[in-house]
Amino acid sequence: MTEHSTPYLLAWRLVGRSVVIVGGGSIGTAKAETLLDSGARITVLDPTPSARMQDLARQGRLQIKQRRARPTDMVGVALVVAATGDSRTNRRLRRWAKPFGAVVNAVDDVNNCDVTVPAVIRRGPATIGITTGGATPAGARFLREELTQLVGDAIPETVGPLFEQAKAARAHLRERGEYRYDYAAWRQLYFEPGLEAIRSGRPAAVDEVRRRFEAEFAGAVTPLRSGSVTLVGAGPGGADLITLRGARALGTADVVVYDRLADPELLDLAPPAAERIPVGKGKGFGTTQDEINALLVDKALAGNKVVRLKGGDPFIFGRGAEELEAVSAAGIEAVVVPGVSSALGGPALAGIPLTDRRLASSFTVISGHSAATSDPCIASLAASDSTLVVLMAASTADALSQRLLDAGRLASEPVAFIHAAGTDAQQVARRTLAEVADAGCPFPSPTVMVVGPVAASVGAPQPDVTAELLLHG
Numbered sequence: 001m002t003e004h005s006t007p008y009l010l011a012w013r014l015v016g017r018s019v020v021i022v023g024g025g026s027i028g029t030a031k032a033e034t035l036l037d038s039g040a041r042i043t044v045l046d047p048t049p050s051a052r053m054q055d056l057a058r059q060g061r062l063q064i065k066q067r068r069a070r071p072t073d074m075v076g077v078a079l080v081v082a083a084t085g086d087s088r089t090n091r092r093l094r095r096w097a098k099p100f101g102a103v104v105n106a107v108d109d110v111n112n113c114d115v116t117v118p119a120v121i122r123r124g125p126a127t128i129g130i131t132t133g134g135a136t137p138a139g140a141r142f143l144r145e146e147l148t149q150l151v152g153d154a155i156p157e158t159v160g161p162l163f164e165q166a167k168a169a170r171a172h173l174r175e176r177g178e179y180r181y182d183y184a185a186w187r188q189l190y191f192e193p194g195l196e197a198i199r200s201g202r203p204a205a206v207d208e209v210r211r212r213f214e215a216e217f218a219g220a221v222t223p224l225r226s227g228s229v230t231l232v233g234a235g236p237g238g239a240d241l242i243t244l245r246g247a248r249a250l251g252t253a254d255v256v257v258y259d260r261l262a263d264p265e266l267l268d269l270a271p272p273a274a275e276r277i278p279v280g281k282g283k284g285f286g287t288t289q290d291e292i293n294a295l296l297v298d299k300a301l302a303g304n305k306v307v308r309l310k311g312g313d314p315f316i317f318g319r320g321a322e323e324l325e326a327v328s329a330a331g332i333e334a335v336v337v338p339g340v341s342s343a344l345g346g347p348a349l350a351g352i353p354l355t356d357r358r359l360a361s362s363f364t365v366i367s368g369h370s371a372a373t374s375d376p377c378i379a380s381l382a383a384s385d386s387t388l389v390v391l392m393a394a395s396t397a398d399a400l401s402q403r404l405l406d407a408g409r410l411a412s413e414p415v416a417f418i419h420a421a422g423t424d425a426q427q428v429a430r431r432t433l434a435e436v437a438d439a440g441c442p443f444p445s446p447t448v449m450v451v452g453p454v455a456a457s458v459g460a461p462q463p464d465v466t467a468e469l470l471l472h473g
């Protein structure tokens, strides 16, 4: 295993498969204990196994061969647990195992591992695995101890009947040809009331919950309670520019519907099993707004917690209002988590104070698309001393600048462009209005354009900012 890979957790069915533990000391014995319930046929190789190992052998739960390991011990073996405490021996065992396709777990010796074993928390038949990919077994164990406390508060140890009855219900529904993986119905009709019964110390009531669930399941085409939609502003660029509230909403999402402007790293905040749906939408390509609205409604009606992750702030040129309207019209709970708009964050990240009181008394945010062609306010904007912040200006900056010049702004008016604000690729360029009217925007989308005297400000130097300064008098 390479050091930087992210381990992929699997649950391995070992019933009837052969597992060899090399080393029957205290560590090998602890490994044997965790394997006993797996249904594997366990053989321990050690000339002097521990007393507990010998006791387990007497009970018929495993077999001991009181000798050292040999290459032929690997034939027909699924898993070799190397609990020798000696890296050279582990390496040799792995070499022997390879031709027979046996997978090796060398305890606390990640370089000789095909697989590492997670620390686990058990609740009935459910197992929660915690792994650091072998980087720090003590770290995994520490986390397990901390999490056991948390899990203990939420899910009592007595939760077993909830899962056992769920298994029975699944079998009954299959027999009747009514089974389907309808998570919302399972959650709302079975797991929530069942867990409540267990928490209130009435495990026997789970049986009744199961019976009612089986009776209601076939008719529960629409779950009792629909999900929700949270419009989350991702901030202007880098993943660490989202708000804490937005990050928390992502952490509990069942479905994330995301824009191309939202940093892809943010998707890591959602649970691994969450569905991630890209809806790239730009000038002339991607999913239509009607399709996005319908997707949000459908996913929420199916009982999911949907996070609609949008670049910057959801309501600043983000069509968030239409999404909110569609979701609310369908009777679905809708919440908005604001984000830092690129209109504010972009200039700030470039050190441009939009309302430096010595240079401007206000700022106005406009869309390059409409301002370059149709915006009737352009004359009054040009006449004011308001700083203009233009979004979506990459392809329209020249036409817009020409309109501002025609309406009376000075040819020497400073203009700044901030491209990919907040990301490692952030770039800043400064021009005059006349230069922009002539040559347009120097960057592709996404770029924020700032027009006005404040655009010449250098401000505090920002990390990762390439400031291309072209100051004109």
Ligand SMILES: C[S@@+](CC[C@H](N)C(=O)[O-])C[C@H]1O[C@@H](n2cnc3c(N)ncnc32)[C@H](O)[C@@H]1O
Pocket (backbone or CB within 6 Å): 236, 237, 261, 310, 311, 312, 313, 314, 315, 316, 317, 318, 340, 341, 342, 343, 346, 390, 391, 392, 393, 418, 419, 420, 421, 422, 423, 445, 446, 447, 448, 449
């Ligand atoms: C459809 S608007 C969405 C604006 C977004 N809701 C916000 O509040 O930032 C897209 C425009 O936002 C600007 N933009 C968004 N993210 C940006 C970034 N990281 N750097 C520069 N401009 C960005 C660009 O002008 C882009 O064309």
